[in-house]
Amino acid sequence: MIIASNVSKKFKKLTVLENVSLNCIKGECIALIGPNGSGKTTLIKTILGMVVPDSGFITFNGRNILHDWKYRSHIGYMPQIGRYPDNMTIGQVLSMMKDIRAHKEKTFDEELIYAFGLNILLNKRMRTLSGGTRQKVSACLAFLFDPEVLILDEPTAGLDPLSSELLKDKIRKEKQKGKLIMITSHILSELDDLITQVIYMQEGKLVFHKNIDDLRKETGEQKLSKAIASVMIKK
Amino acid sequence: MIKIVKYVIVDILRNKIVIAYTAFLLAISLSIFNLEDNTSKGLLSLLNIILIIIPLVSIIFSTIYVYNSSEFLELLVSQPLKRKNIWMSLFAGLAISLSFAFCIGAGIPIILYAASSTGFVMLGMGLILSIVFASVAMLSAVMIRDKAKGIGISILLWLYFSLLFDGMVLFILFQFEDYPLEKIMVAITAFNPIDLGRILILLKMDISAMMGYTGAIFRDFFGTGTGFFIALLVMLLWVAVPAWLSVRTFNRKDL
Amino acid sequence: MKKILLYALLFCTCFSLYANTIKVGRNENISTIAKGIALAANGDTVLVGPGLYKEHGLIVNKSILLKGANNPVIDGENKFEVVAITVSNVTIEGFTVINSGSSSVEDYAGIKIINSKNVIIRNNILQNNFFGIYSQHGTHCRIENNRISSTAVSEQLSGNGIHCWKSDSMYIIGNKMNGNRDGIYFEFVTNSVISRNESFKNVRYGLHFMFSNNDAYISNLFHNNGSGVAVMYSHGVSMIRNFFFENWGDAAYGLLLKEIADSYIDNNSFEKNTSGIVMEGASRIQVQRNSFNRNGTALRIQASCMDIDIKKNNFIGNTFDVSTNGSLVLNSFKGNFWDKYEGYDLNRDGIGDVPYRPVSLYSMIIEKNPPAMILFRSFMSSLLDKTERVLPGLTPEALKDDNPLMKPLKL
Numbered sequence: 001m002i003i004a005s006n007v008s009k010k011f012k013k014l015t016v017l018e019n020v021s022l023n024c025i026k027g028e029c030i031a032l033i034g035p036n037g038s039g040k041t042t043l044i045k046t047i048l049g050m051v052v053p054d055s056g057f058i059t060f061n062g063r064n065i066l067h068d069w070k071y072r073s074h075i076g077y078m079p080q081i082g083r084y085p086d087n088m089t090i091g092q093v094l095s096m097m098k099d100i101r102a103h104k105e106k107t108f109d110e111e112l113i114y115a116f117g118l119n120i121l122l123n124k125r126m127r128t129l130s131g132g133t134r135q136k137v138s139a140c141l142a143f144l145f146d147p148e149v150l151i152l153d154e155p156t157a158g159l160d161p162l163s164s165e166l167l168k169d170k171i172r173k174e175k176q177k178g179k180l181i182m183i184t185s186h187i188l189s190e191l192d193d194l195i196t197q198v199i200y201m202q203e204g205k206l207v208f209h210k211n212i213d214d215l216r217k218e219t220g221e222q223k224l225s226k227a228i229a230s231v232m233i234k235k
Numbered sequence: 236m237i238k239i240v241k242y243v244i245v246d247i248l249r250n251k252i253v254i255a256y257t258a259f260l261l262a263i264s265l266s267i268f269n270l271e272d273n274t275s276k277g278l279l280s281l282l283n284i285i286l287i288i289i290p291l292v293s294i295i296f297s298t299i300y301v302y303n304s305s306e307f308l309e310l311l312v313s314q315p316l317k318r319k320n321i322w323m324s325l326f327a328g329l330a331i332s333l334s335f336a337f338c339i340g341a342g343i344p345i346i347l348y349a350a351s352s353t354g355f356v357m358l359g360m361g362l363i364l365s366i367v368f369a370s371v372a373m374l375s376a377v378m379i380r381d382k383a384k385g386i387g388i389s390i391l392l393w394l395y396f397s398l399l400f401d402g403m404v405l406f407i408l409f410q411f412e413d414y415p416l417e418k419i420m421v422a423i424t425a426f427n428p429i430d431l432g433r434i435l436i437l438l439k440m441d442i443s444a445m446m447g448y449t450g451a452i453f454r455d456f457f458g459t460g461t462g463f464f465i466a467l468l469v470m471l472l473w474v475a476v477p478a479w480l481s482v483r484t485f486n487r488k489d490l
Numbered sequence: 491m492k493k494i495l496l497y498a499l500l501f502c503t504c505f506s507l508y509a510n511t512i513k514v515g516r517n518e519n520i521s522t523i524a525k526g527i528a529l530a531a532n533g534d535t536v537l538v539g540p541g542l543y544k545e546h547g548l549i550v551n552k553s554i555l556l557k558g559a560n561n562p563v564i565d566g567e568n569k570f571e572v573v574a575i576t577v578s579n580v581t582i583e584g585f586t587v588i589n590s591g592s593s594s595v596e597d598y599a600g601i602k603i604i605n606s607k608n609v610i611i612r613n614n615i616l617q618n619n620f621f622g623i624y625s626q627h628g629t630h631c632r633i634e635n636n637r638i639s640s641t642a643v644s645e646q647l648s649g650n651g652i653h654c655w656k657s658d659s660m661y662i663i664g665n666k667m668n669g670n671r672d673g674i675y676f677e678f679v680t681n682s683v684i685s686r687n688e689s690f691k692n693v694r695y696g697l698h699f700m701f702s703n704n705d706a707y708i709s710n711l712f713h714n715n716g717s718g719v720a721v722m723y724s725h726g727v728s729m730i731r732n733f734f735f736e737n738w739g740d741a742a743y744g745l746l747l748k749e750i751a752d753s754y755i756d757n758n759s760f761e762k763n764t765s766g767i768v769m770e771g772a773s774r775i776q777v778q779r780n781s782f783n784r785n786g787t788a789l790r791i792q793a794s795c796m797d798i799d800i801k802k803n804n805f806i807g808n809t810f811d812v813s814t815n816g817s818l819v820l821n822s823f824k825g826n827f828w829d830k831y832e833g834y835d836l837n838r839d840g841i842g843d844v845p846y847r848p849v850s851l852y853s854m855i856i857e858k859n860p861p862a863m864i865l866f867r868s869f870m871s872s873l874l875d876k877t878e879r880v881l882p883g884l885t886p887e888a889l890k891d892d893n894p895l896m897k898p899l900k901l
Contacts, residue, residue, distance in 0.1 A: 100242075101314060273807060286869065
């Protein structure tokens with residue numbers, strides 16, 4: 001569904017992505033992991049078209065995304081740090097996004113809004129919100145349009161355990177619908193029961209892209225964190 | 236795209252600065268026309284406001300606004316929207332709000348007190364200058380990542396267009412006094428939208444002086460229908476070119 | 491002796507009382523004007539009926555009243571002089587005179603007065619003539635209510651509307667001229683009055699004075715002429731209550747004074763001219779109670795002028811009030827109203843407490859470097875002007891009005 005081939009990106013002298021190629025298929029739930037500064041967020045941003053790669057290309061359903069923008073209607077994106085216009089309220093942000101994405105027949109998936117209890121905070125201005133509440137807004141926006149692909153950048157960072165569980169339940173639910181889900185996180189334990197694939201990145205390079213079961217077999221570890229660690233030691 | 240323009244305008248209006256700017260213009264224009272006993276002198280005072288204040292407020296407000304909308308832009312860019320549309324909507328929202336502020340603040344007094352051809356040309360030039368400097372601001376804000384630096388560059392650009400450029404022209408005029416510079420001067424004005432606007436206003440305001448030898452060359456060019464049309468076209472280029480360059484940069488910009 | 495005079499007078503009156511009227515027209519016995527004049531005696535009236543008369547070279551050599559009924563047209567067929575008057579006491583009225591010849595050697599005219607006195611030319615329409623009405627050694631002639639128009643394009647190939655040469659005591663009243671070289675041209679004309687005329691859209695001047703002394707022109711309207719009105723090499727000219735309007739062009743002005751002296755410019759109005767008044771080598775001239783509105787430059791006084799007295803005028807909405815080309819100032823400015831004056835009046839006597847300097851620095855820069863006009867009214871030029879106002883250094887020190895008025899004069 002999403003194919004990246006030889007994607008490279010430099011920010012001035014710093015290489016953030018180096019010849020990254022990957023192939024993501026519908027129904028997969030991919031964990032994008034790696035240390036800080038390994039290029040996970042940049043990779044996600046290139047997939048979303050927010051960062052334009054210096055070389056290489058990315059296709060979405062067989063179409064190059066460079067001159068296309070409509071493909072983004074199939075993606076729900078939850079950024080690592082959600083930044084929103086300060087003097088809009090939660091309600092205004094939600095309704096603006098609904099308005100802009102011009103979603104006709106389909107109904108909106110507002111499950112998370114109620115689950116997080118945002119429906120009673122609709123009149124709060126974005127600038128008054130805590131980091132966690134902002135994360136909740138970001139999560140709601142990502143799921144709102146029932147997209148085929150979900151890209152979640154550190155979804156549980158900053159969320160309290162309860163909300164974190166609520167979000168994971170939601171992700172699980174969506175996974176069952178056969179959606180492509182891509183999650184970055186460095187809290188590896190969270191992902192154990194969710195994911196089917198693992199992509200490991202380091203210093204802008206894609207180190208491996210493996211099925212979780214293969215990975216477990218190879219390393220003999222059940223826990224994802226341990227499995228990764230043992231791979232790293234081997235190398 | 237219209238939807239985004241709508242959100243931008245609503246946001247700008249919520250931001251009290253444009254309202255304050257409108258009120259400021261209105262207060263100044265009304266007091267000018269009420270204090271001066273003849274309207275031509277009132278228009279003259281208003282000319283200085285149009286040539287100095289309008290570009291200054293337009294460029295600085297727009298630059299700051301673009302920087303402050305970075306979250307908004309980031310949010311929109313991840314959505315199924317064309318980047319060009321997002322950027323042009325931001326520009327359109329700014330241009331519309333600034334033009335609207337100018338129309339209310341200076342346009343109403345002009346129509347009430349000085350509804351002459353001079354008044355209308357002034358109104359038109361004020362509008363175009365508002366938009367030109369919004370466009371220039373868009374370019375400087377997209378080219379420079381750092382907010383403080385970007386605002387500094389915008390102030391410098393304003394200083395350049397309203398003072399330094401003219402100083403340079405005056406210097407050239409006296410350095411090359413012995414050469415026939417009139418025609419070149421007409422071409423040089425094309426490089427400064429403030430000068431271009433000022434000359435188009437002068438041709439109405441000081442028509443008698445512009446008929447004299449000194450002004451004849453400018454009248455011969457700008458005074459004719461074609462000349463006026465070309466001048467207007469150049470003004471529109473001053474809107475279009477920075478806007479187009481900024482779209483191009485924004486299209487390739489990493490957020 | 492007295493009796494003889496009385497008889498003579500009586501005879502004259504009887505003569506005119508019983509003067510004959512000779513009718514000329516298509517349906518009359520006499521069909522040409524020339525024949526009518528030939529049949530007339532001094533004092534007769536030749537009454538010409540309507541129609542087109544292709545008669546050129548008509549010579550009025552008898553003291554008659556030549557009168558057109560319903561505007562008969564005399565056509566010179568672009569070849570010759572149309573009507574010439576060679577004796578005194580002739581009146582011509584009610585004709586339309588068209589198409590005189592034109593030449594670079596002869597001054598062909600629609601109606602020409604040659605060495606005559608007491609000639610009256612009134613209520614005629616003159617169209618497309620080389621010269622309209624031409625007076626050569628005329629004395630005590632009245633040229634009244636004529637409409638003179640032509641289609642001049644260049645100065646060389648056109649003549650003047652009313653042209654007076656070596657004439658005296660002329661009265662030129664209520665005429666309207668356009669499309670000539672000069673509307674009215676005076677050369678060596680003395681003791682004459684030009685009044686209530688309208689002269690417009692002439693190629694060169696609305697009114698042109700050369701070597702003509704002790705004349706007055708009053709209540710005339712001059713507008714849209716090639717370069718306005720010129721008064722040159724004359725003295726004793728009174729210019730009163732005239733209106734100079736929209737004389738626009740590269741070197742156009744409302745009024746040009748060149749080498750003139752001892753004259754009055756009073757109660758005139760100069761509006762929207764490229765320059766209101768231009769003075770070169772003028773001396774002893776009183777410029778009073780005029781209003782200068784919205785001119786490019788209201789007054790251009792060359793340093794060659796002296797003893798010009800500029801008093802009680804209104805200067806409103808001019809781009810530049812006064813310009814000059816040197817630092818020598820032998821003229822005085824007193825008690826004028828300047829709308830650009832920014833001084834104050836603490837004792838409330840209606841007179842500003844600080845002098846007004848009507849020459850701005852930037853106008854001098856433009857005088858020196860004309861293309862600098864392109865920066866006029868820019869931030870830059872206002873800055874220069876403001877600095878100069880605070881610290882005068884470059885503008886002529888003596889050129890100032892010490893008693894500027896706070897309110898405009900009612901004129």
